[in-house]
Structures are given as C-alpha cells and as structure tokens.
Amino acid sequence: MMKNKSISDIIEAYLKEILGDSAQIEIRRSEIANHFDVVPSQINYVIKTRFTIQNGYLVKSKRGGGGYIRIERVNLLDNIDVLNSLIQTIGDSIRERDAFAIVQTLYDEKVITQREGDLMLVALAKQTLDVGDTDIEAQLRARVLISLLNRLRYES
Numbered sequence: 001m002m003k004n005k006s007i008s009d010i011i012e013a014y015l016k017e018i019l020g021d022s023a024q025i026e027i028r029r030s031e032i033a034n035h036f037d038v039v040p041s042q043i044n045y046v047i048k049t050r051f052t053i054q055n056g057y058l059v060k061s062k063r064g065g066g067g068y069i070r071i072e073r074v075n076l077l078d079n080i081d082v083l084n085s086l087i088q089t090i091g092d093s094i095r096e097r098d099a100f101a102i103v104q105t106l107y108d109e110k111v112i113t114q115r116e117g118d119l120m121l122v123a124l125a126k127q128t129l130d131v132g133d134t135d136i137e138a139q140l141r142a143r144v145l146i147s148l149l150n151r152l153r154y155e156s
Contacts, residue, residue: 011036011043012050015071024072047071053086054098056105075109087146093138099124099145111152120148 005013011032019025033040051057051071061069074082086102100121107117122128123144129137 007038008046011046019071019073024070026068026070028068053089054102054105056109083149087149090142090146092142094142094145095138096126099141
C-alpha cells in the first residue's frame with residue numbers, strides 16, 4: 001500500500017504522526033530532509049501545500065542557524081483571528097478543490113456534521129455555481145463559503 005504514496009504523502013503522514021495530539025510541533029527542515037533523503041525544498045513544498053490554514057494549520061518559520069518551522073493545529077471557530085485569516089485566504093474567489101478542503105477540515109475538526117458538510121459541498125460545487133464563466137463561478141463560491149463560515153462563527 002505504501003508504494004502508491006508519493007514522498008510528499010509520506011512526509012505529510014510523518015509530520016502528522018509527530019504532531020499527534022499535540023497542539024504544535026517545531027521541526028528543523030534540514031533534519032526532516034535528511035531523514036527522508038530529499039532536498040529541503042521538498043519539505044517546504046509539503047508544508048506549504050499540506051499544512052495550510054484551509055486544512056486547520058498555522059505555520060511559522062524562523063530562518064537562520066537556529067531556524068525551525070512551527071506547525072500548529074488550530075481550531076478554526078474557537079479562534080476568531082484564525083477564522084479571519086481563513087476568510088482572508090479565501091479572498092474574492094476560490095477554486096472548488098480549495099473550498100472542499102476547507103469543508104473537509106471543518107468536518108475533521110467536528111465543527112460540522114457529515115450532513116452539514118455534504119450540504120456545504122453541494123452549495124459550493126462547480127455544478128451548482130456553473131454560470132459559464134469560471135472567474136464568476138469562483139467569486140460566487142468565495143461569497144457562499146464566507147457566508148457559511150460567518151454563520152458557523154456566530155452559531156457555535
């Protein structure tokens with residue numbers, strides 16, 4: 001089963017395993033790169049693409065000799081600053097895949113039920129929002145998602 005996984009999937013799983021139930025971890029990029037025998041930019045790629053605010057993580061890094069990367073798991077709706085950052089990340093438009101990742105994170109964090117998630121996915125789907133213009137579709141999706149997030153914020 002492991003052979004079907006990319007090195008990025010393996011590194012992501014490793015970092016999530018280290019994180020475990022902790023709120024945050026600090027890692028040295030070079031140590032992780034050496035562990036997997038990859039270039040440090042591969043570690044950057046995994047962190048940049050897999051540990052995003054949409055996926056429920058805040059990443060901070062400090063460069064230099066004593067540099068580290070801190071990966072912090074965040075509860076999206078308990079922390080208004082995090083929710084505001086998420087809304088800012090969405091901006092004026094969002095692709096279906098990125099919107100779906102946010103909904104998945106809300107479900108994984110038990111902020112929404114599976115049914116609520118399914119309803120959100122339908123509302124955000126390309127099929128639902130298809131107006132013949134992908135830019136307008138992405139803008140509509142962003143407005144719908146931000147409205148849903150704001151509604152969740154005041155309900156919980």
